[in-house]
Amino acid sequence: MKNNVYVDINVLQTVPSSNLNRDDAGAPKTALYGGVSRARVSSQSWKRAVRKAFEANDVTIAKRTKKVPQLLSAAIKTLVPEMTDKDVLTKVQAIFKATGIKIAVPKDGEDGRYETGALLMVSPGQIEKLAQYAVDHESLDDKDAKKEIKALIKGDQAIDLALFGRMVADNPELNVDAATQVAHALSTHEVVPEFDYYTALDDAKEEDQNGAAMLGTIEFNSATLYRYANINMHELSHNLGAEDAITGAVNFIKTFMLSMPSGKQNTFANKTLPSYVMVTVRPDTPVNLVSAFEEPVVSRDGYMKQSEAKLEAAYQKITDQELVEKPLLNVVLSDYDTTAGQKIETLPKFLDAITESLKEAVQDEDTNN
Incomplete structure (x- = not known):
């Protein structure tokens, strides 16, 4: 090219x-x-x-949702079914802390429906790799781990994410620049x-x-x-x-x-x-x-x-x-x-x-x- x-x-x-x-x-x-x-x-x-x-x-397309923490939680649970809900939540919190994206954590007694503050577009491959990383690593908050986690959430993009991009208000470092521009259709x-x-x-x-x-x-x-x-x-x-x-x-x-x-x-x-x-x-x-x-x-x-x-x-x-x-x-x-x-x-x-x-x-x- x-x-x-x-x-x-x-x-x-x-x-x-x-x-x-x-x-x-x-x-x-x-x-x-x-x-x-x-x-x-x-x-x-x-x-x-x-x-x-x-x-x-x-x-395969990405999901644009506030429920990314729930998707990540389900992916971790699939990899390690015996992991307790508390340990899963701890992993999810650590992953999101590393990315700089804020999530609303449920209070004691709530059913665990924690969400991001704004819609977030993620590919299935990104969720899978983040879940695998969370399972494979004990420490998720050191400098190297944060760098690797950010790379995972920007890699393995689905076609719609790559075409239309993503804005992450909490951390612009995770933005994906759109490769496509689409005009409003007009009658001639x-x-x-x-x-x-x-x-x-x-x-x-x-x-x-x-x-x-x-x-x-x-x-x-x-x-x-x-x-x-x-x-x-x-x-x-x-x-x-x-x-x-x-x-x-x-x-x-x-x-x-x-x-x-x-x-x-x-x-x-x-x-x-x-x-x-x-x-x-x-x-x-x-x-x-x-x-x-x-x-x-x-x-x-x-x-x-x-x-x-x-x-x-x-x-x-x-x-x-x-x-x-x-x-x-x-x-x-x-x-x-x-x-x-x-x-x-x-x-x-x-x-x-x-x-x-x-x-x-x-x-x-x-x-x-």
Whole structure:
């Protein structure tokens, strides 16, 4: 890999009547961009969708929870079933004291549900290795032990922890820098909110009783969304190692493409697939092409084709103006013809092309080093 290698993921996807990501009033989130209201899906919402999709596909992911002390306690107990609860708690307290992360310890007579003060993201492998270290070592508070314990809680990262990072307020030394940035998805056009007025009938009511047992409204919209994320391959390699970083990056690209937040999914059944995906491997800087839609698409014949044309024009403009270096790779998976890069017909071949490009980048770094 060259010193800086970034992967840009640009996705265009139409979503019918839906409420993917709600605000505090239950309405679909929106944003004002280019002087008009756009449909918006927050980056946090889509990152959770990616994590859930990883899990559904049997990819090991981290847990983000306050119950890490309980997870560690259970792991120690699994290794040494005969260890008393008091001795287990002592071990857990010593581990967390070494990390500098504060935990709330139960008072006498309580059931041992001790927790961290804030959510903490940890990989299963980190829990297992911390438990094994606690079992194998009597002293957990000397200088060397503290150093080794901190290394364990930063090593063996699950893919979502390596991609999305971790902040530890109690000890920033344990932070993990995110290797991926995910933008809020925005519609490429203006969106006007709509309302579904619904009623529910009582199936057991008497025949002569009229009217609904419940009524209400749900706000929704329909949109062609521009979705963007990027991957810092140098950072991901730092978190996972070079070989696993390539596998992890390609896995993320596929999962980001195919995942969708589950908000009101049972109500609208709005699960669609992207109509256009462009992935660019860059040697200098990531580029979000949302400016292509600062002037909103206006159409009565669908938004997708015009959105693709505007997106590719924006890509070509920055390339022709040499605002960025020539990409190492630019591939497109699309329902339409493309002028921006190499069009690939199937998802497996698309992912293979990206994999080969990233492997070459890794070899370049090995050669330079």
